[in-house]
Amino acid sequence: MHELSIALSMIEQIEAAAAKHPGAVRSAQVRVGVLSGVDCEALRFAWEIARAGTPLERTALEIESVPLRVRCPVCGKTHSAEIHSILCPHCVTPEQDILEGRELQLASLEIDE
Ligand SMILES: [Zn+2]
Numbered sequence: 001m002h003e004l005s006i007a008l009s010m011i012e013q014i015e016a017a018a019a020k021h022p023g024a025v026r027s028a029q030v031r032v033g034v035l036s037g038v039d040c041e042a043l044r045f046a047w048e049i050a051r052a053g054t055p056l057e058r059t060a061l062e063i064e065s066v067p068l069r070v071r072c073p074v075c076g077k078t079h080s081a082e083i084h085s086i087l088c089p090h091c092v093t094p095e096q097d098i099l100e101g102r103e104l105q106l107a108s109l110e111i112d113e
Contacts, residue, residue, distance in 0.1 A: 003042040006104070007050035013106050014056060026110045027060040033103040034068050034083060068101035 072088040
């Protein structure tokens with residue numbers, strides 16, 4: 001399960017980041033792009049498994065889904081797009097540069113003092 005390995009590596013990242021602060025990590029916010037290939041529901045489920053028995057056992061995972069945002073290389077305009085239809089609404093160029101939507105990153109942590 002792809003999402004389980006992601007959840008395990010997030011736990012490592014969060015533990016490393018939280019090691020500098022006293023207190024328990026209440027929640028972790030992650031940004032998941034629609035093009036990242038991560039299934040948010042599967043990630044939530046994997047998180048429950050991955051955090052068991054770790055110092056993050058009570059840490060909630062908050063997932064922010066990042067929509068696809070692209071820039072047109074021809075007219076230079078940026079717009080949001082669907083995965084299956086990214087062509088430019090202004091000049092109908094089909095190839096677009098992806099600005100956002102590939103993210104899979106830890107955005108922030110909420111730590112109890
Ligand atoms: Zn365009």
